[in-house]
Amino acid sequence: MIRVGVNGYGTIGKRVADAVDSQPDMELVGVAKTQPNFEAHTAVERGYDMYAAIPDRAPLFAEAGVEIAGVVDELVADADIIVDCTPSGIGAENKSLYESHDTPAIFQGGEDADVAEVSFNARANFDECVGADYARVVSCNTTGLSRVIAPLEEAYGVEKVRATLVRRGGDPAQNSRGPINDILPNPIEIPSHHGPDVQTIFPNLDIDTLGLKVPATLMHVHSLNVTLESDVTAAHVRQLLEDEGRVYVIPEGLGIDGAGKLKDFALDAGRPRGDLWENCVWGESIAVEGRDMYLFQAIHQESDVIPENVDAVRAMMDAADKAESMARTDEHVGIGIEGDPAGFSREDDHVEAELADD
Amino acid sequence: MIRVGVNGYGTIGKRVADAVDSQPDMELVGVAKTQPNFEAHTAVERGYDMYAAIPDRAPLFAEAGVEIAGVVDELVADADIIVDCTPSGIGAENKSLYESHDTPAIFQGGEDADVAEVSFNARANFDECVGADYARVVSCNTTGLSRVIAPLEEAYGVEKVRATLVRRGGDPAQNSRGPINDILPNPIEIPSHHGPDVQTIFPNLDIDTLGLKVPATLMHVHSLNVTLESDVTAAHVRQLLEDEGRVYVIPEGLGIDGAGKLKDFALDAGRPRGDLWENCVWGESIAVEGRDMYLFQAIHQESDVIPENVDAVRAMMDAADKAESMARTDEHVGIGIEGDPAGFSREDDHVEAELADD
Numbered sequence: 001m002i003r004v005g006v007n008g009y010g011t012i013g014k015r016v017a018d019a020v021d022s023q024p025d026m027e028l029v030g031v032a033k034t035q036p037n038f039e040a041h042t043a044v045e046r047g048y049d050m051y052a053a054i055p056d057r058a059p060l061f062a063e064a065g066v067e068i069a070g071v072v073d074e075l076v077a078d079a080d081i082i083v084d085c086t087p088s089g090i091g092a093e094n095k096s097l098y099e100s101h102d103t104p105a106i107f108q109g110g111e112d113a114d115v116a117e118v119s120f121n122a123r124a125n126f127d128e129c130v131g132a133d134y135a136r137v138v139s140c141n142t143t144g145l146s147r148v149i150a151p152l153e154e155a156y157g158v159e160k161v162r163a164t165l166v167r168r169g170g171d172p173a174q175n176s177r178g179p180i181n182d183i184l185p186n187p188i189e190i191p192s193h194h195g196p197d198v199q200t201i202f203p204n205l206d207i208d209t210l211g212l213k214v215p216a217t218l219m220h221v222h223s224l225n226v227t228l229e230s231d232v233t234a235a236h237v238r239q240l241l242e243d244e245g246r247v248y249v250i251p252e253g254l255g256i257d258g259a260g261k262l263k264d265f266a267l268d269a270g271r272p273r274g275d276l277w278e279n280c281v282w283g284e285s286i287a288v289e290g291r292d293m294y295l296f297q298a299i300h301q302e303s304d305v306i307p308e309n310v311d312a313v314r315a316m317m318d319a320a321d322k323a324e325s326m327a328r329t330d331e332h333v334g335i336g337i338e339g340d341p342a343g344f345s346r347e348d349d350h351v352e353a354e355l356a357d358d
Numbered sequence: 359m360i361r362v363g364v365n366g367y368g369t370i371g372k373r374v375a376d377a378v379d380s381q382p383d384m385e386l387v388g389v390a391k392t393q394p395n396f397e398a399h400t401a402v403e404r405g406y407d408m409y410a411a412i413p414d415r416a417p418l419f420a421e422a423g424v425e426i427a428g429v430v431d432e433l434v435a436d437a438d439i440i441v442d443c444t445p446s447g448i449g450a451e452n453k454s455l456y457e458s459h460d461t462p463a464i465f466q467g468g469e470d471a472d473v474a475e476v477s478f479n480a481r482a483n484f485d486e487c488v489g490a491d492y493a494r495v496v497s498c499n500t501t502g503l504s505r506v507i508a509p510l511e512e513a514y515g516v517e518k519v520r521a522t523l524v525r526r527g528g529d530p531a532q533n534s535r536g537p538i539n540d541i542l543p544n545p546i547e548i549p550s551h552h553g554p555d556v557q558t559i560f561p562n563l564d565i566d567t568l569g570l571k572v573p574a575t576l577m578h579v580h581s582l583n584v585t586l587e588s589d590v591t592a593a594h595v596r597q598l599l600e601d602e603g604r605v606y607v608i609p610e611g612l613g614i615d616g617a618g619k620l621k622d623f624a625l626d627a628g629r630p631r632g633d634l635w636e637n638c639v640w641g642e643s644i645a646v647e648g649r650d651m652y653l654f655q656a657i658h659q660e661s662d663v664i665p666e667n668v669d670a671v672r673a674m675m676d677a678a679d680k681a682e683s684m685a686r687t688d689e690h691v692g693i694g695i696e697g698d699p700a701g702f703s704r705e706d707d708h709v710e711a712e713l714a715d716d
Contacts, residue, residue: 014626037613042626064611172576173618180573181539215538215573217618218530253422255395260531260575267631268372268400274625274632 001027002317005079005103007053007072007094009033009043011171012108013085015306017048018272020083022332023310025319029079032072036064051075053086076101081316083309084108091115095134104132106312109139109197109305119200121146122311122329123246126322129315137308141165141220142197144279144299147246148224149202152293155240157229159291161207164223165194171302172217184213218259219276220299227292234288237295241281245330246307248278249286256282259298275303277335307333359385360675363437363461365411365430365452367391367401369529370466371443373664375406376630378441380690381668383677387437390430394422409433411444434459439674441667442466449473453492462490464670467497467555467663477558479504480669480687481604484680487673495666499523499578500555502637502657505604506582507560510651513598515587517649519565522581523552529660530575542571576617577634578657585650592646595653599639603688604665606636607644614640617656633661635693665691 002025006017009031021028030049033040035057041064043050049069052058061068069075076082076097081104084091088110095115098105107115116134120126124146129135138146145163152158167186170177187193194209242249250256256265267274277300285296307329314325330336360383364375367389379386388407391398393415399422401408407427410416419426427433434440434455439462442449446468453473456463465473474492478484482504487493496504503521510516525544528535545551552567600607608614614623625632635658643654665687672683688694 035613036611038619038623039626041612042623045627171618173616173622175616175618253394254399255393258531258533260529260533261396264531265396265400268397269403270630272625272628 001025002313002319003027003029003078003080004313005029005032005051005075005082007032007075007082007084008086008090009039010085010087011173011302012305012309013083014039014043015273015275015303016083016085016309017043018046019306019310019329019333020313021046021048023328024332025328026310026313030069030075032075036061036066040064040066073097073101076103079103081105081313083313098134104316105134106309106316107134107136109137109142111136113197113200119197120308120312120315121150121201122308122315122322122326123147123244124150124201126311126315126325129312130318132316135312135316136200137305137312138197138201139194140299140301140304141167141194141222142201143305143308144220144222144297145194145198145207145224146201147244147279148241148281148295148297149198149205149226151240151244152226152228152237153202153205156232158205159227159229161195161198161205161227162209162225163194163207164210164212165192165220166212166214166223167220168216168218168301169213170217174217179213179215181215186211186213216259218263218300219280220301221259222297222299224295224297225292226294229291231291232288232293234286234293237288237293238283238286241286245326245336246278248276248280249283250280252284262298271334273303275306276300277303277307277333279304307335359383360671360677361385361387361436361438362671363387363409363433363440364389365433365440365442366444366448367397368443368445369531369660370663370667371441372397372401373631373633373661374441374443374667375401376404377664377668377687377691378671379404379406381686382690383686384668384671388427388433390433394419394424398422398424431455431459434461437461439463439671441671456492462674463492464667464674465492465494467495467500469494471555471558477555478666478670478673479508479559480666480673480680480684481505481602482508482559484669484673484683487670489676490674493670493674494558495663495670496555496559497552498657498659498662499525499552499580500559501663501666502578502580502655503552503556503565503582504559505602505637506599506639506653506655507556507563507584509598509602510584510586510595511560511563514590516563517585517587519553519556519563519585520567520583521552521565522568522570523550524570524572524579524581526574526576526578526659527571528575532575537571537573539573540571544569544571574617576621576658577638578659579617580655580657582653582655583650587649589649590646590651592644592651595646595651596641596644599644603684603694604636605639606634607639607641610642620656629692631661633664634658635661635665635691637662665693 032051032053091107116136191208192211280298390409390411449465474494549566550569553565638656
């Protein structure tokens with residue numbers, strides 16, 4: 001059993017904790033949090049040991065009726081490995097804490113790449129992370145790009161990637177973020193920083209990215225162009241992506257025209273929090289013009305990196321190889337299981353149906 | 359066993375079907391739907407018998423790989439009672455179908471009140487619906503108002519109600535609705551039609567309502583003023599509302615400052631679809647000035663009427679009295695159960711805690 005601690009219990013941390021808790025070869029030692037808000041109460045309901053991330057605030061937890069098992073130092077000392085899910089920039093500040101306890105740690109994509117010796121995406125570079133003391137799971141957008149670039153590179157060769165990332169302004173609960181009524185080139189400088197981040201996974205990849213932010217909260221949407229090194233058909237690309245466990249090719253006929261219906265679909269299927277761990281690629285959007293492949297994909301910023309964090313734990317602990325770890329993660333997180341939305345992508349039922357609102 | 363059919367399987371229908379299916383004294387005969395979109399696939403995954411709401415479209419279901427048990431006429435003929443969850447106006451058109459089969463039916467609040475002999479809210483007028491052939495479960499907003507007016511009327515007497523309803527523009531998946539960047543007086547005429555709708559439940563109530571629409575999707579928020587007939591304290595009103603099974607008084611200290619975090623809270627707790635079946639009243643908002651009581655409450659438009667539909671079935675079938683039906687509905691739908699957000703409202707842990715983002 002790998003004993004895992006989670007430092008930071010917000011949008012990503014609470015999902016990583018649940019995913020770790022569901023793995024038969026892992027034990028969730030506990031979670032560290034800065035304040036006893038609603039998420040702390042839910043953690044207690046789930047039986048997770050709570051640690052105060054800021055020792056001075058420990059009394060606040062007691063006042064809130066949230067029993068704590070200790071402070072974050074004790075969690076770091078007690079765990080075999082820490083998954084740091086604190087806000088961007090705080091992870092780097094925490095590194096000395098992990099070093100002082102000789103505890104390996106996983107950081108999130110909000111940190112600079114140099115926070116760790118390796119940046120990680122399970123599908124693309126699992127083996128580079130084996131035995132590492134510090135790794136960084138790349139951002140939701142970089143994860144989403146890596147999952148389609150890896151199979152395309154292997155199957156066809158990639159000459160160049162051009163991607164426009166239309167990003168949500170904030171998560172549904174982040175009511176202090178914007179924009180609330182604008183379409184922001186963000187960053188305005190082209191190419192954006194996202195391309196170089198993808199190159200932390202594919203060092204020799206030729207990629208240019210452009211970023212925007214819009215008044216939406218549910219998911220990001222990528223407009224992706226990949227110039228391939230060989231001539232292929234859209235049908236062949238589609239089959240290639242449908243064979244990827246962490247890519248959900250949305251079948252025609254389901255009437256899923258955006259992120260809202262994608263989330264409803266996941267919620268109807270009973271997925272925890274309505275999470276969409278896979279890239280969601282619109283099947284009918286996959287097009288090939290000469291050697292230029294195009295597609296639209298939606299990326300759930302709150303959850304697509306969760307299975308990657310679980311795999312990073314196994315890679316760093318050298319507890320399983322890539323195929324074994326990804327299969328185990330998917331099975332216990334719930335990706336592609338019976339009655340699950342992704343389950344549909346395994347079938348191939350494409351239909352033209354009238355889709356007026358019910 | 360009461361054999362229930364659900365006609366219309368959209369936002370409300372799919373939730374009513376799940377709620378009926380969870381009741382030990384009810385059997386879900388099947389659901390009728392107009393088209394085989396993603397919701398139809400999920401219904402099949404759940405083992406619900408699917409009926410074509412528009413016979414001509416039956417072939418579309420076969421093409422989509424959705425097996426149908428028949429057409430809506432057969433569902434109506436076979437069921438003891440139908441819950442009509444079709445869009446506003448379609449319910450009234452369907453009434454002749456129900457009459458032709460002598461099948462009692464429940465309509466939703468989108469229909470005019472005269473579609474049925476009685477308008478229904480379990481807390482306020484359960485008994486008036488006993489044995490009725492046709493009833494109308496009032497709208498999400500009227501349901502939310504009725505649940506607080508009823509206990510206030512019983513405990514203190516109500517002189518007058520004034521309510522401003524700040525309504526969401528559309529549901530999360532309704533991407534064709536607006537406003538996308540405005541604050542619309544809607545309707546502009548004051549008072550709005552919502553007050554008369556509340557009077558279908560409380561015929562002698564003096565109530566004025568004002569409606570607005572804003573660019574939000576998650577929930578409605580009510581700014582409520584009730585002038586009481588007796589002098590009370592805010593603490594007494596708060597305790598009164600905390601004792602209501604379908605009112606969740608949000609404790610201070612949880613850091614729940616809006617609908618986004620309310621939904622996260624429900625999703626974290628594992629509630630189906632993150633539904634909030636109860637009125638969500640901000641505890642610290644409850645104020646009393648003289649005989650004027652004020653509060654803010656959030657109303658989840660997709661789910662607050664669901665338990666009411668289940669109770670309406672029992673009332674019309676005379677299968678249980680009010681207290682027994684509401685308790686059974688809440689238990690099997692999952693309101694106030696252990697580890698559930700509403701469970702917190704039963705405890706009384708109010709805390710002042712710093713609530714910076716994690």
